[in-house]
Amino acid sequence: MTLAARFTRPARAQGNRPPARPASARSSDVIIVGGGLQGLSSAVHLARRGVSVRLLEAEYCGRHSSGVNAGGVRTLGRHVAEIPLSLAARDRIWHHMEEFAGHDGGFVPSGQLQVCETDADVAAAKARIAELEALGYTHETWADQATVRELVPSMSHHVLGGIWVKDDGYAYPYHVVTAFRASAERAGAEILEQQRVTRLWHEAGVWHVQTQRGTYEAPIVINTAGAWAGELAEQVGDPVPLLADGLMLMVTQRVAPFVEPVLGAMGRPLSFKQYANGTVVIGGSLRCEADPVGRHAIVDMATMRNSAITVTDLFPHLRNMQVVRAWAGVEGFLPDQIPVIGPSVASPGVFHAFGFSAHGFELSPIIGEIMADLVEHGESRLPIHPFRVNRFTQQENT
Structure with a gap:
């Protein structure tokens, strides 16, 4: 084909399609x-x-x-209304991106994992999975503590489990x-x-x-x-x-490979991945001040620090890793x-x-x-x- x-x-049938117009x-x-x-x-x-x-x-x-964004190809954690659209995008196009666009866009089907750090996180995760199963969706599954360790051996031992979606991944925006x-x-x-x-x-x-x-x-x-x-x-x-608001992410120095899936956290904002070149991209709805008239946003280092703390809590060996650049852009948000x-x-x-x-x-x-x-x-x-x-x-x- x-x-x-x-x-x-x-x-x-033609329906709402516009009539042919002479080229000009x-x-x-x-x-x-x-x-x-x-x-x-x-x-x-x-x-x-x-x-x-x-x-x-x-x-x-x-x-x-x-x-310039975190590049997540994510059906995990979607609003229920978005799930049919996100599954269609992932299964029909993202996994066939080279055929669709002539280039794979750097798509990597790494899977995505949303980790649970507390008993409350575990309860919320299992309730989420049950809710989706009642609606007929089975793409989000429970990963216990041992499975999380298999998926990400370098993960901190305090993590209790997580929601796993094996066919998700990431690409290069x-x-x-x-x-x-x-x-x-x-x-x-x-x-x-x-x-x-x-x-x-x-x-x-x-x-x-x-x-x-x-x-x-x-x-x-x-x-x-x-x-x-x-x-x-x-x-x-x-x-x-x-609302036109600012959105940020940061990129670290290159480090030895330690994680394959894209990671999120159940109880706090996080979007985290390591690219093949060793750099780590850290985001997760990091908001900042934006100037829509001037068409730019302003990096807020204090907010980024909070996200960095989340990362080092999950991966203590990264405490001395350096952030080499940060980015802020303007995004549109609805209530x-x-x-x-x-x-x-x-x-x-x-x-x-x-x-x-x-x-x-x-x-x-x-x-x-x-x-x-x-x-x-x-x-x-x-x-x-x-x-x-x-x-x-x-x-x-x-």
Whole structure:
């Protein structure tokens, strides 16, 4: 089976698919706003279906949280609403990434382990596994203390067990960004950088999208503008309480191999992995101050210190390991910590995918498929009702 056949959904009735438009310098079938992974994935899926796509990126593709993040390919610990999407992304695309994108993105199926350090952690972990099993999900399993020691022999002896997901792993974010971009362009998508969108409006059946370099037109707009997507959503009549906040991670010196799975902790924030070159990447929703207008965030060393303490509690032999660099970027967070995915409720022809709240990396390959399905057919094969854009205003009105 060819790549196009494997990863392109067969055409059905035209549904919501935009009519063919004559090619011009300013006109396309679809405009995607935002060149992070969600936007690039949408461009890949749509262009492979023969839709003319123009993607507008304010800076350069992958500039913020898409290009530099912890790289976790994680179904472990997901909000229940995200589980069908995360399993589809992992099993249908991440484990076939080279076939999908022409590059494996550095994907390593290392497994992921969320460790329990207290009796309360153990009780919470076992309750979580039981909850998922009652819903028909079996990807999260209990690992007792002996199993944890088998998986990670260097782990501190105080760890009592953990939740194990064997098919999860990690990848290299900027490799994935680059692969998605190249795939989109090979399929015919046009990607324009340094094109910050300042305004959009609907006139004569067409959306007009204004940037500092000109105005573009399309009947369909996809809003994947990350931490800045709330501004566009408000312009089209879909206000959301999106917070642009900072997110950090740190990278250590190279050390001898001591851990293969990606690690998290049940009772405190942690995302921890060792790459093949020996460096260790430490994250775990490390928040910091952000300046969305200036489009940057500020590293908070005190917060990073707390995460480093967690690491050395789990691996005492790392106490003298040096941090060689740190990174802070701007991410979009929503109050319930799950994204907006789906059509606008106020403006026909607009679709949203934003607010991934520091865990959108793993979902990105399937988000593009969902956006393409919505554009072409007006519906998604995957359940996206929990992610509707008006869920916050609905709560306020009830």
